[in-house]
Amino acid sequence: MVTIAPAAPVQAGAAAPGNTGRQSRIKRNLSGYAFLIGAIACFALFMWYPMIRGFVMSFQRTRRGETTWVGWDNYIRILDDPSFWIAWKNTFYFTGLALVVGFVVPFFVALLLNEFRHAKGYLRVLVYLPVMLPPASALYLFKYYAYDPSEAGLFNAVLKSLNLPTSEWMQSPAMTIPAMVLASTWMNMGGAVLIYLASLQNIPGELYEAAELDGAGLWKRIWHVTIPQTRLILALLAMMQIVATMQLFVEPLILANGAGTQDSATSVAYLIYQHGFFQNDLNGAAALGVIMLGVLAVFSGFYLRLTTRNES
Amino acid sequence: MYRKVAALSLVAGLGLSLTACSTKSDDSGTTADGKVTITVDCQPNAAQKELLDNWNADVTEFQKQNPDITIKSISVGQQCNNPPDFTARLAGGTTADVFYGYMTDLQQVLDSGQALDVTPYANKDNVPTWDSIDPALTSVFTDAGKIYAVPVKNYSMGLVYNKTLFAKAGLDANNPPKTWAEVRDAAKKIAATGDGVSGYSEYSAGNTGGWHFTSLLYSQGGTILSEDGKKAAFNGPEGKQVLQNLKDMRYGDNSMGARQLLQWGDLLTNAAAGKVGMFVGAPDTTQAIVSQFQGKYEDWAMAPLPGQDGPAKGTLGGGEGYFFKKDLTPEQVKAGLKWIAYQKLTPGKGQFDYARAKPQNYPVGLPQPLLFANGSEAQKQELELRKANANIDTANFQLFEATPVPIKGEPRDAQAIYAVLDSAMSGVLTDPKANVDTLLKTAEDKVNQLLAAGS
Numbered sequence: 064m065v066t067i068a069p070a071a072p073v074q075a076g077a078a079a080p081g082n083t084g085r086q087s088r089i090k091r092n093l094s095g096y097a098f099l100i101g102a103i104a105c106f107a108l109f110m111w112y113p114m115i116r117g118f119v120m121s122f123q124r125t126r127r128g129e130t131t132w133v134g135w136d137n138y139i140r141i142l143d144d145p146s147f148w149i150a151w152k153n154t155f156y157f158t159g160l161a162l163v164v165g166f167v168v169p170f171f172v173a174l175l176l177n178e179f180r181h182a183k184g185y186l187r188v189l190v191y192l193p194v195m196l197p198p199a200s201a202l203y204l205f206k207y208y209a210y211d212p213s214e215a216g217l218f219n220a221v222l223k224s225l226n227l228p229t230s231e232w233m234q235s236p237a238m239t240i241p242a243m244v245l246a247s248t249w250m251n252m253g254g255a256v257l258i259y260l261a262s263l264q265n266i267p268g269e270l271y272e273a274a275e276l277d278g279a280g281l282w283k284r285i286w287h288v289t290i291p292q293t294r295l296i297l298a299l300l301a302m303m304q305i306v307a308t309m310q311l312f313v314e315p316l317i318l319a320n321g322a323g324t325q326d327s328a329t330s331v332a333y334l335i336y337q338h339g340f341f342q343n344d345l346n347g348a349a350a351l352g353v354i355m356l357g358v359l360a361v362f363s364g365f366y367l368r369l370t371t372r373n374e375s
Numbered sequence: 376m377y378r379k380v381a382a383l384s385l386v387a388g389l390g391l392s393l394t395a396c397s398t399k400s401d402d403s404g405t406t407a408d409g410k411v412t413i414t415v416d417c418q419p420n421a422a423q424k425e426l427l428d429n430w431n432a433d434v435t436e437f438q439k440q441n442p443d444i445t446i447k448s449i450s451v452g453q454q455c456n457n458p459p460d461f462t463a464r465l466a467g468g469t470t471a472d473v474f475y476g477y478m479t480d481l482q483q484v485l486d487s488g489q490a491l492d493v494t495p496y497a498n499k500d501n502v503p504t505w506d507s508i509d510p511a512l513t514s515v516f517t518d519a520g521k522i523y524a525v526p527v528k529n530y531s532m533g534l535v536y537n538k539t540l541f542a543k544a545g546l547d548a549n550n551p552p553k554t555w556a557e558v559r560d561a562a563k564k565i566a567a568t569g570d571g572v573s574g575y576s577e578y579s580a581g582n583t584g585g586w587h588f589t590s591l592l593y594s595q596g597g598t599i600l601s602e603d604g605k606k607a608a609f610n611g612p613e614g615k616q617v618l619q620n621l622k623d624m625r626y627g628d629n630s631m632g633a634r635q636l637l638q639w640g641d642l643l644t645n646a647a648a649g650k651v652g653m654f655v656g657a658p659d660t661t662q663a664i665v666s667q668f669q670g671k672y673e674d675w676a677m678a679p680l681p682g683q684d685g686p687a688k689g690t691l692g693g694g695e696g697y698f699f700k701k702d703l704t705p706e707q708v709k710a711g712l713k714w715i716a717y718q719k720l721t722p723g724k725g726q727f728d729y730a731r732a733k734p735q736n737y738p739v740g741l742p743q744p745l746l747f748a749n750g751s752e753a754q755k756q757e758l759e760l761r762k763a764n765a766n767i768d769t770a771n772f773q774l775f776e777a778t779p780v781p782i783k784g785e786p787r788d789a790q791a792i793y794a795v796l797d798s799a800m801s802g803v804l805t806d807p808k809a810n811v812d813t814l815l816k817t818a819e820d821k822v823n824q825l826l827a828a829g830s
Contacts, residue, residue, distance in 0.1 A: 128485070
């Protein structure tokens with residue numbers, strides 16, 4: 064969101080009504096507007112225009128170089144795609160599981176780090192390191208070393224040494240989504256941990272002291288002090304996490320080589336990619352993109368309303 | 376004051392740069408003195424040093440012979456074997472004047488409105504070997520009687536096998552499997568040598584599983600679609616046999632390795648590391664194994680695709696060509712055709728300059744690119760040059776070349792269908808309880824749905 068600094072208060076006696084006032088206001092803020100142009104141009108060119116273009120394309124069909132308006136045809140065709148509901152099911156499953164694991168784990172890691180008296184800086188760097196690794200590199204590490212389905216795979220070797228049953232990981236339809244969530248959480252939790260940590264450090268120590276005097280144990284302190292005090296951050300990160308995980312793409316593309324075993328990794332974003340880049344169907348891809356945008360917009364609106372109401 | 380100047384400079388700079396971006400070139404590619412310039416893509420990148428040097432030498436020589444033509448070469452990394460990159464360029468209208476595409480790309484190129492009908496120019500005047508080109512290949516790039524691209528490569532699939540692993544397993548490398556039962560038997564013996572070797576390896580992801588299912592189905596005598604192209608036709612005894620064979624090898628014999636969901640680079644990486652006994656592929660997969668994945672030519676040989684009880688009833692063919700961008704002037708089209716003719720279709724020049732390639736790390740002697748019709752003059756010249764300059768043991772490909780299998784093309788909507796069939800392939804290769812009938816029925820329903828929706 065772009066914000067503009069409020070104009071300086073008009074000096075007494077210098078107020079000029081009508082055009083003159085507006086002109087002087089514009090003149091005063093000229094440099095502000097000038098600096099805004101770059102950001103607005105970038106957003107317009109790379110965000111808003113493609114969105115509008117995608118929306119328009121979703122009602123068109125291009126064949127033999129001719130573009131025609133086809134109404135809801137692309138949407139109907141996309142709804143008829145046999146992978147459509149599979150992709151949504153997988154995407155919701157990933158989002159739900161990522162919310163449970165990817166949202167809760169960073170919070171507790173942050174709580175843990177916050178308790179350390181020494182080596183805080185080092186531990187923070189350690190937790191943040193995977194974020195610095197390019198996602199493709201991190202996922203290839205998981206694919207070839209951790210999730211190798213043979214007994215030579217890192218995770219299988221560990222499981223075997225503990226006398227536990229090994230897994231086929233990405234080759235098992237049942238394990239595909241949990242394995243993607245695990246890799247995704249490892250890759251992305253560093254950022255969330257740092258934000259939680261910053262938020263935790265803003266909680267006044269007296270609140271904990273008071274809770275302790277009232278006989279609150281660890282869980283009660285977390286439940287009655289920490290969570291209420293970090294509620295805003297938790298709500299914001301939960302929404303960002305859901306919006307980001309719904310756009311699941313790079314994990315199936317790299318870990319599952321696309322659709323995975325029997326479509327177990329096909330996500331909505333991957334289906335968009337298939338239609339747009341492999342099936343000569345950019346219009347169908349645009350329609351699916353608009354459906355996804357609609358779902359996310361409705362969710363975000365609903366969520367913001369809910370959290371705002373709770374706040375008030 | 377300083378802030379205002381800075382702001383105004385910023386606005387002016389931004390305005391100028393945006394203006395620069397939106398400046399449209401009205402370059403027709405022809406200058407007043409009659410010189411023609413064309414851009415051509417798929418110049419090898421810097422990592423392929425010898426190929427790049429060859430390309431640049433070809434450009435220099437061609438321009439010397441045609442002083443009125445300037446070739447501007449474009450290299451964009453993976454553009455020539457990365458469909459998403461190709462699609463993006465096509466949709467964005469940023470292809471080169473003369474641009475590379477697969478044989479299955481014709482419909483996409485036509486739909487994008489970027490294709491130019493080159494029928495009036497595709498003749499002996501511009502391409503001296505035009506009459507020698509296999510008519511089946513030009514027909515692939517023809518739509519409603521109009522030619523839109525010139526073929527520059529053609530291949531068909533066979534059984535590629537590792538002679539070293541054959542010897543290690545006690546198999547006769549000069550007598551490779553001719554049926555799928557023999558493949559199964561050989562795979563078992565090769566896998567038994569241990570060290571993580573797969574006797575037979577197969578794709579099942581990234582649409583390559585469906586691509587290979589098609590080839591395996593053709594070997595059984597099946598087809599992907601009905602004759603009118605409106606219904607799926609692979610859910611029959613032939614399709615079931617394809618999946619059953621794979622399931623038997625994967626779980627019955629455990630001869631296909633634990634790691635599945637392979638696509639092109641995965642399988643060839645394993646092959647180059649000496650971990651794959653056999654796989655289905657075109658002759659130039661051996662080139663990729665050597666030049667991209669550090670394998671050795673002497674390990675590899677090729678046989679015709681096996682059939683179920685005898686010779687294969689068919690094999691999948693494919694290839695590549697160069698399209699011409701719409702709005703090119705007739706002079707540019709002629710210049711482009713002359714360049715393609717020189718670099719891709721003249722025995723002794725460009726891709727057929729076998730004398731130049733012989734000492735390099737690229738194979739001479741592969742039964743490819745199969746561009747010229749049987750008995751044509753160009754084919755005779757090409758074969759003589761190939762034989763005289765071979766730098767690989769051509770005996771390794773003798774069986775494949777001497778036992779031709781009927782070649783069938785890819786189905787319409789190939790990529791969408793391959794994506795569906797990936798699921799059936801991954802099913803039998805990753806699930807010991809997979810039901811072949813259910814997998815094929817599900818795939819059939821999905822493909823029929825796709826076809827009905829006109830995707």
